[in-house]
Amino acid sequence: MNNIIYLNGEEHKEFNLEEDTIIYHFSIDKSSDITINLNKEDITLYYYYNNINYNDNNYKIRVNHNKSNTKSFVYNHGVNVNNSKLHYWVDGYVPKKSNGCDCNQDNQIININDGNSKIWPNLLIDNFDVNANHAAYIGKFKEEDLFYIMSRGISRKKAYKLLLSGFLLNTDSIDKEKISDFVDEINKL
Amino acid sequence: MLNIKNLSVKVIDSDINILNKLNLEIGNGEVHAIMGPNGTGKSTLAKIIMGHYQYEVTNGSIKFNNKDITKLSVDERAKLGIFLSMQDPTVIDGVSNSEFIRTAQNEINGSKTNLYEFIKNMEFSLDDLKLDSNMIHRSINKDFSGGEKKKNEILQMKLLKPKFIILDELDSGLDVDSLKIVCKNINKYLKDNKECSILIITHYPRILEYIKPDYVHILKDGNIKKTGDMKLALEIEKNGYQIIGEENE
Numbered sequence: 001m002n003n004i005i006y007l008n009g010e011e012h013k014e015f016n017l018e019e020d021t022i023i024y025h026f027s028i029d030k031s032s033d034i035t036i037n038l039n040k041e042d043i044t045l046y047y048y049y050n051n052i053n054y055n056d057n058n059y060k061i062r063v064n065h066n067k068s069n070t071k072s073f074v075y076n077h078g079v080n081v082n083n084s085k086l087h088y089w090v091d092g093y094v095p096k097k098s099n100g101c102d103c104n105q106d107n108q109i110i111n112i113n114d115g116n117s118k119i120w121p122n123l124l125i126d127n128f129d130v131n132a133n134h135a136a137y138i139g140k141f142k143e144e145d146l147f148y149i150m151s152r153g154i155s156r157k158k159a160y161k162l163l164l165s166g167f168l169l170n171t172d173s174i175d176k177e178k179i180s181d182f183v184d185e186i187n188k189l
Numbered sequence: 190m191l192n193i194k195n196l197s198v199k200v201i202d203s204d205i206n207i208l209n210k211l212n213l214e215i216g217n218g219e220v221h222a223i224m225g226p227n228g229t230g231k232s233t234l235a236k237i238i239m240g241h242y243q244y245e246v247t248n249g250s251i252k253f254n255n256k257d258i259t260k261l262s263v264d265e266r267a268k269l270g271i272f273l274s275m276q277d278p279t280v281i282d283g284v285s286n287s288e289f290i291r292t293a294q295n296e297i298n299g300s301k302t303n304l305y306e307f308i309k310n311m312e313f314s315l316d317d318l319k320l321d322s323n324m325i326h327r328s329i330n331k332d333f334s335g336g337e338k339k340k341n342e343i344l345q346m347k348l349l350k351p352k353f354i355i356l357d358e359l360d361s362g363l364d365v366d367s368l369k370i371v372c373k374n375i376n377k378y379l380k381d382n383k384e385c386s387i388l389i390i391t392h393y394p395r396i397l398e399y400i401k402p403d404y405v406h407i408l409k410d411g412n413i414k415k416t417g418d419m420k421l422a423l424e425i426e427k428n429g430y431q432i433i434g435e436e437n438e
């Protein structure tokens with residue numbers, strides 16, 4: 001991967017990409033609106049959005065596959081702490097002229113309490129020659145996971161914390177020094 | 190070590206009764222085996238000892254070293270030294286094996302284990318079990334083969350040093366050689382920890398040829414219907430469970 005970008009906080013941005021790119025987007029209680037244009041053939045985007053939410057917020061992301069054989073993998077993970085609104089709009093667009101694209105999104109929101117969390121996954125696909133996938137989950141951490149962790153002597157609170165950091169720091173390649181505020185915020189949960 | 194009296198268990202918020210007035214006493218250093226047809230409550234027994242959230246004790250008691258544990262949380266039971274190697278170990282995405290096991294060690298020992306010591310012990314244990322060392326950096330049981338999951342349970346056992354071990358169908362998923370290796374590790378552990386007791390849940394006598402049981406129990410319809418020794422296990426292997434049914438009628 002050539003290009004690695006870290007986003008922290010409130011973002012209304014448009015990216016015009018011409019090379020393989022990883023974007024790590026860490027957001028604490030902010031709304032964001034992101035557009036990404038894949039403007040060169042054969043490039044791949046990995047987008048990791050991790051968000052801790054307290055108040056009402058929206059998150060929109062749109063990936064436009066403007067060229068053939070472009071690939072996108074978008075992972076949106078949110079933890080909704082209070083009973084507020086957390087809404088995700090996740091669009092993947094493959095126009096007719098773009099062949100052989102790969103368009104993937106994985107959306108998950110964990111409600112700590114009874115948050116009003118919603119996800120609108122949207123694959124807008126005008127070309128048959130495409131590989132597209134989306135998954136969405138809204139809910140709590142699974143009791144079975146907590147049971148397994150606790151059965152090794154770990155308290156419920158610590159088990160929760162392990163699951164939270166696993167969920168919000170979901171790839172090994174993150175440079176934790178660049179997101180120390182976010183890591184601190186996880187520890188406050 | 191473990192003393193179960195008149196234990197009845199049902200599925201929480203339902204009227205599904207699984208165990209019915211079950212009695213079982215396991216002394217220090219003893220090896221017990223439980224066999225029984227599918228769906229008779231073997232795993233339920235294992236899980237209720239560990240404090241699983243889906244089951245509820247409706248009668249009787251479970252005592253561990255004379256202490257009633259039925260009201261304790263799952264982690265409190267583990268901290269007393271109870272360890273359950275699960276029939277179907279859970280996959281947990283995002284949490285690495287090493288972070289998991291290290292946190293567990295710290296919690297059980299009540300102190301931070303030295304990182305160097307931890308890595309050294311981990312490496313020895315991986316080697317003992319013939320597990321690939323990269324598995325400690327992977328998410329817990331994620332994309333592990335069936336046998337690797339079982340070995341991962343025993344890896345945790347070796348590192349967490351429990352006093353009482355339940356093996357729920359450890360032998361399913363392990364190939365012939367792996368079963369031998371894993372049992373060798375367990376026997377070594379028993380030799381080093383003479384007081385440690387084991388409850389082996391299995392369908393086949395093979396594992397009992399490696400880890401010799403003092404008692405073999407047959408669980409059927411939520412209750413222990415018969416207790417014997419290795420000969421009973423071999424008899425079941427040969428003739429099936431019908432012999433138990435006939436004796437009861």
Ligand SMILES: Nc1ncnc2c1ncn2[C@@H]1O[C@H](COP(=O)(O)OP(=O)(O)OP(=O)(O)O)[C@@H](O)[C@H]1O
Nearest residue numbers: 200205207225226227228229230231232233234243
């Ligand atoms: N949470 C549950 N809800 C409903 N029924 C349950 C639940 N847990 C267990 N049961 C039922 O209780 C019975 C005992 O299950 P258990 O898993 O203890 O069997 P087992 O003896 O371990 O069987 P196997 O040899 O197949 O592993 C089964 O009929 C099972 O379907």
Ligand SMILES: [Mg+2]
Nearest residue numbers: 231232233276
């Ligand atoms: Mg079972």
